[in-house]
Amino acid sequence: MGTYAARRLLWLPFLLLIVTFVTFALLRVGPGDPVQVWLGQHQNDEVRARLRAQLGLDDPLVVQYVRYVEGVVTRLDFGESLRYRGRPVSELLSKRMLVSLQLNAAVVIITLGVGIPVGLFAGLKQGTGLDVVAVTIALVFQSLPVFITAPVLLLMFALKLDLLPASGWEGFFSPNIVMPALVMGVPGIAIVVRFVRASVLDVMAQDYIRTARAKGLAESTVQWRHILRNAMLPLWTIFGFTIAGLAGGTFIVEIYFGIPGVGLFAIESFFQRDYPVLLAIAVITTALFVLANLIIDVTYSLLDPRIRVGGGNVT
Amino acid sequence: MLPDRSGPPPHEHGHRQHTDDQLQGTDWSGNELGPSDREALDEGPSTGQSYLSLSMRRLMRKKVAVVCLSVIVLMYGGALLSPLITPYEYTAQDLSQSRAKPTLAHPFGSDRLGRDMLTRVIYGLRTTVIITVLSLLGGTLIMGVVLGLLSGYMGRWVDGLIMRTGEVTSSIPDIMLILIFVASLRPRFVGAVQAFEDATGIDWLLRLGIVDYAIISLGLSIFGWFGMARLVRGQVLQARESVYTEAALVAGSSTVRILRVHMLPNILSPLIVSISAGLGSVAGAELILSWIGIGVQPPVPSLGRMMFENGSIQVLRNEPHLIMFPIGTVTLLFLCFSILGDAVNDAFNPRAR
Numbered sequence: 001m002g003t004y005a006a007r008r009l010l011w012l013p014f015l016l017l018i019v020t021f022v023t024f025a026l027l028r029v030g031p032g033d034p035v036q037v038w039l040g041q042h043q044n045d046e047v048r049a050r051l052r053a054q055l056g057l058d059d060p061l062v063v064q065y066v067r068y069v070e071g072v073v074t075r076l077d078f079g080e081s082l083r084y085r086g087r088p089v090s091e092l093l094s095k096r097m098l099v100s101l102q103l104n105a106a107v108v109i110i111t112l113g114v115g116i117p118v119g120l121f122a123g124l125k126q127g128t129g130l131d132v133v134a135v136t137i138a139l140v141f142q143s144l145p146v147f148i149t150a151p152v153l154l155l156m157f158a159l160k161l162d163l164l165p166a167s168g169w170e171g172f173f174s175p176n177i178v179m180p181a182l183v184m185g186v187p188g189i190a191i192v193v194r195f196v197r198a199s200v201l202d203v204m205a206q207d208y209i210r211t212a213r214a215k216g217l218a219e220s221t222v223q224w225r226h227i228l229r230n231a232m233l234p235l236w237t238i239f240g241f242t243i244a245g246l247a248g249g250t251f252i253v254e255i256y257f258g259i260p261g262v263g264l265f266a267i268e269s270f271f272q273r274d275y276p277v278l279l280a281i282a283v284i285t286t287a288l289f290v291l292a293n294l295i296i297d298v299t300y301s302l303l304d305p306r307i308r309v310g311g312g313n314v315t
Numbered sequence: 316m317l318p319d320r321s322g323p324p325p326h327e328h329g330h331r332q333h334t335d336d337q338l339q340g341t342d343w344s345g346n347e348l349g350p351s352d353r354e355a356l357d358e359g360p361s362t363g364q365s366y367l368s369l370s371m372r373r374l375m376r377k378k379v380a381v382v383c384l385s386v387i388v389l390m391y392g393g394a395l396l397s398p399l400i401t402p403y404e405y406t407a408q409d410l411s412q413s414r415a416k417p418t419l420a421h422p423f424g425s426d427r428l429g430r431d432m433l434t435r436v437i438y439g440l441r442t443t444v445i446i447t448v449l450s451l452l453g454g455t456l457i458m459g460v461v462l463g464l465l466s467g468y469m470g471r472w473v474d475g476l477i478m479r480t481g482e483v484t485s486s487i488p489d490i491m492l493i494l495i496f497v498a499s500l501r502p503r504f505v506g507a508v509q510a511f512e513d514a515t516g517i518d519w520l521l522r523l524g525i526v527d528y529a530i531i532s533l534g535l536s537i538f539g540w541f542g543m544a545r546l547v548r549g550q551v552l553q554a555r556e557s558v559y560t561e562a563a564l565v566a567g568s569s570t571v572r573i574l575r576v577h578m579l580p581n582i583l584s585p586l587i588v589s590i591s592a593g594l595g596s597v598a599g600a601e602l603i604l605s606w607i608g609i610g611v612q613p614p615v616p617s618l619g620r621m622m623f624e625n626g627s628i629q630v631l632r633n634e635p636h637l638i639m640f641p642i643g644t645v646t647l648l649f650l651c652f653s654i655l656g657d658a659v660n661d662a663f664n665p666r667a668r
Contacts, residue, residue, distance in 0.1 A: 018483050023495060030499030143653030145599045147606050147619070148642050151626050159632055167628075251490060251607060256626065267607060270494065282491055 008294050016287055017069070023282045024065050027275045068279070078283075079276035083269065089280045093265070097284075100250060100261035102172040106181035111188040116235075118189075119196025123231070124223065126201060134193060142190035146252045150183045157182075167257045180257040184250070192235070199231040206230075236296060367583055373662040380658030383651035387594075390648055394440040401434040406614050414634050423640040426625075432637065436644050439618035442611050443648075445528050446535070446601045447594060454536030455543045455593055460586070462540060463547025464574055467555065474548070481541035489538040490603060496534045497609050504530050524615040531610060535600055543589055550582045584663045591659040595652035602645065618645055 035051045036043070052058050056067065071077040078089035122134040141149070157164045157179060164179045171177075203209065204227060212222045250263035258264070262281060269277040374380055393400060409429035417424040423432035466477040508526050512518055520526065554560055554577060563573050604610040605619030613620065618641050625638040 015483060019492075023492065026495050026499040029503065030495070139653060139657075140650060143595060143649045144646060145602060145649070147602065147622050147626070148646055148649075151622070151631060151638055151642065154628065155631050155635065158628070252603060255607070266491065270498070278495065282495070285491065 005294065005298050008290075008297075012287065012290055012294075015290060016283055019286045020069065020279065020283050021065060023279055024068065025061060027273075027278060028061055028064075030273075072283070078280035081269075081274055081277055083272045083274045083277070089276045092277065093262070093280055093284070096260060096262045096265045099169065099259060100254070100263065103177065103181060103184070103250075103254075103259060103261055106172065106177050107184045107188070110178075110181050110185040111192055112235075114185070115189040115192025116196055116232075119193040120200060120223075120228065120231070122193065123197040123200025123204070124227075126197075131197075135197065138190040138193040140190075141186050142194070144186070146183055146187075147256070149186045150253065150256050153179065153183055153186075169257075169259045180253045180259060183257075184253050195235065196231060199233075199235070200227055203227050203230045236299065370584060370587075370663040374658060377658050377662070380655055380662075383655040383658070386647065386651045387655065390440060390644075391444050393437060394444040397434075397437045397441045401431075401437050403431040403434045405430065405434050405438045405616050407431070407434075414637065416634075417636055424634075424636045426621075426637060432640055435616040435621065436618065436641055439616040439621055439641065440644065440648075442524075442528075442605070442615065442617045443598050443601055446532050447597045449528060449532035450535040450539060450597045450601075451590055451593055453532055454539035454597075455590055456586075458536060458540035459543025460547055460582070463544035463582075464551060464578065466544060467548035467551025468570070468574060468578075477544065478548070481544055484538050485541045490600070493534040493538060493600070493604065494607065494609050496537070497530055497604065501526070501530050524611050527611040527615065531601065531604060535597055539593065539597065543586070546585050546589065547582050550585070551578050554578050554581055588660050588663050591652075592656045595649055595656065598648070598652070 035048050035055070035057065039048060039051075056064055059067075068079065071079065076090065078093070081087050081089050081092055084092060118134055118138075122131045125131045165176045167179075168176050209222065209226055212226050213219075217226075250261065251267060252263075253259070254261045254263035255267060262285070266278065266281045268274075269281070407430060409425065412421065412425040412429040414427055415421060415425040415429070421431050421433065423436060426432055426435065462477050462481075466474045505521065505526055508520050512520055560573060560577055563577055568576075601610060602617075602619035602622075605617040606623045608620070608623070610619055611617045621641045622638060622645075625634075625641070630637050
C-alpha cells in the first residue's frame with residue numbers, strides 16, 4: 001500500500017518534466033512571436049532584439065527549458081506574464097484558480113446533491129415507471145456535451161423561466177454560480193444516478209439486508225442505515241471521473257458564462273501567445289489531476305478494507 | 316391451400332416455448348432478453364458460427380439499437396454525400412434572407428449571411444464524421460492495435476517504452492495539450508502543404524480543409540490510442556501463455572502469422588466495443604476544439620463553431636432556430652452513440668451483463 005503510493009508519487013516529477021518539455025517545445029515552434037505581440041503597434045527591430053535577448057528567447061531551447069525548470073523548482077517561480085507586463089504568473093494564476101476552485105466545489109455539491117437522492121430513489125423503486133424515467137433521463141444527459149446543455153439550460157432557466165442570472169461572476173454565494181455549476185454538473189449527475197442505482201441494487205441483494213428486514217427493522221432504518229451507507233462506498237471512485245470531466249468542461253463553461261477562472265485565462269493566454277502562463281497552467285493542472293487520482297485510489301482502499309491496491313499487505 | 320393464420324408459424328411457436336420455459340426477465344433498458352439469446356448460444360457450436368456473428372445477431376435483436384445504428388448510418392452517409400444531397404453551396408450567401416426563419420426553401424432557416432442552415436449543418440456533420448473516422452482508424456485501430464500487439468508480444472523494453480508513453484498521454488488533461496499541439500503545428504503543416512501544392516500544381520488540398528482534418532485527427536489520435544493498446548496487450552499476454560500459441564510456435568508459425576491468426580481474433584470483440592464507445596467521445600472532442608476556435612477553419616462549416624457563434628443570449632432570444640438545429644442534430648447523434656454503445660457492450664461482452 002505504502003509502496004504503491006510512493007511509487008506513484010515518485011513517478012509524478014518525471015511525468016511533469018515530460019509534460020512541461022513537450023508543452024515548452026510545442027509553444028516555441030508555434031506561430032506568433034510573443035515579443036511582437038507585446039510591442040503591438042510600436043514595432044522596432046532594435047527594441048525587439050533587445051527584448052528577446054533580455055527574455056532569453058535567443059538561447060537554445062534546452063537552455064531555456066532548464067532555466068525554466070530551475071526557476072519553478074527552486075523558487076516556485078513560473079516566470080512573468082508576457083501579456084500583463086512584469087507581473088508574476090503565480091500571482092495572476094492563483095487569483096483565477098480560486099475562482100475555478102469555487103466553481104468546481106459548487107459543481108461537486110450539485111452533482112452529489114442531485115445525483116445521490118435520484119439514484120437512491122431509482123434503485124429503491126426498481127422496475128417502476130419512475131425508475132425507467134430517471135434512468136432514461138440520466139442516459140440522455142450523460143451523453144450530452146457541455147456546449148449543448150449550456151444554451152438549452154440558459155434558454156430554459158434564464159429566458160423562459162427568468163429564474164437565474166445568465167452570466168457573470170460574483171463569487172461563490174451569488175446566484176450567478178448556479179447556472180454554470182448546473183451545466184458542468186449535468187453529465188456528472190447522470191453518471192452518479194446510474195452508479196448509485198446500480199450500487200443500491202447490488203447492496204439490496206446482499207444477505208445482511210434480508211437479515212435486517214427479517215429481524216423486523218423499520219423499512220426506513222434498513223434503507224438509511226444498511227442500504228444507503230453501503231451503497232455510498234463505491235461512489236468515491238467516480239470522483240476521479242468527475243475531476244477528469246471537470247478539466248474539459250471548465251474551458252467551455254468559463255468561456256460561455258464569462259467566468260474569470262483558469263479555463264478562460266488559458267484560452268485568453270493561448271490566443272495572446274502568453275507562453276509562461278500556458279506552461280504554468282499545463283504543469284499545475286497535470287499535477288493536480290494526477291494527485292487527485294492518487295488520493296482517490298489510496299483513500300478508497302482505506303475506506304473499504306476489501307480493496308487492496310497494488311497487491312501488497314496493508315500496514 | 317391458404318395458410319393457417321390463427322396460430323404463429325411453427326418455428327415461432329418453438330421460440331415461444333423456449334421463452335416461457337427457460338428465460339424470462341428484462342435487461343436494464345427494458346428489452347426482453349429474448350429466447351434467441353439462448354437459442355443463438357445453443358445453436359452456435361453446432362452450426363459452426365463464429366462468436367462474432369453470434370454477437371452481431373444478439374445486437375440486431377435489440378430494436379432500439381438497430382434504430383440507433385440506422386440513424387447513425389443515415390447521418391454518416393448523408394454527411395459523406397453532402398455535396399450531392401445539399402440543396403445549396405455551403406458558401407452561397409443570400410443577404411436578403413439573413414437570419415430568416417425556417418421556410419420550405421430553407422427548412423432549417425438561414426444564418427447571419429443568409430447561408431442555408433440545412434446545408435451548413437450537413438457539411439458540419441461531414442467535418443465531424445471525417446475527423447471521427449480518421450481518429451478512430453488512425454488512433455484506436457492502427458496505433459492502438461499495432462502498439463498493443465507489439466507491446467504484449469515483444470515485452471521487455473518495447474513494452475516498457477510503449478506503456479510508459481501511454482501513461483503520460485492518458486494521465487494529463489488532454490484538451491489543453493491537443494489545443495497547443497494543433498495550434499502550434501498547424502502553420503508548419505500548412506506551409507509544407509503549400510510548398511507541395513506549388514511544386515505539383517494541385518490546388519485543392521488546402522481549399523477542401525484536408526490539412527485541418529489531418530492535423531486535428533492526429534492530435535486526437537495521440538491521446539486516444541492508449542486504452543486500446545492496453546487492452547490488446549492484456550489479451551496478447553493472456554494468449555501468449557496459452558497452449559495453442561505454444562502449439563503454433565512448435566509447428567513453426569511465424570510471429571506475424573501467430574499475431575494475425577491466433578491473437579487478432581481474440582481482440583475483435585473488445586475492439587468493436589471500444590470503437591462504438593469511442594465514437595461519441597472523439598466527436599465530442601472535435602466539437603470542443605472547433606467550439607473554442609481551434610478546429611477546422613472557416614469557411615469550412617463545423618457544428619462546434621456554429622454552436623459557438625449562435626450560442627449568445629441575443630440569438631437564443633431572437634433567432635433560436637440558428638442554434639436549435641445544430642444542437643438537435645448533435646443531440647440526436649450523441650444519443651444514438653450512447654445507446655448503441657451500451658447495446659454493443661451488452662451484445663459483444665457477455666461477461667459484463
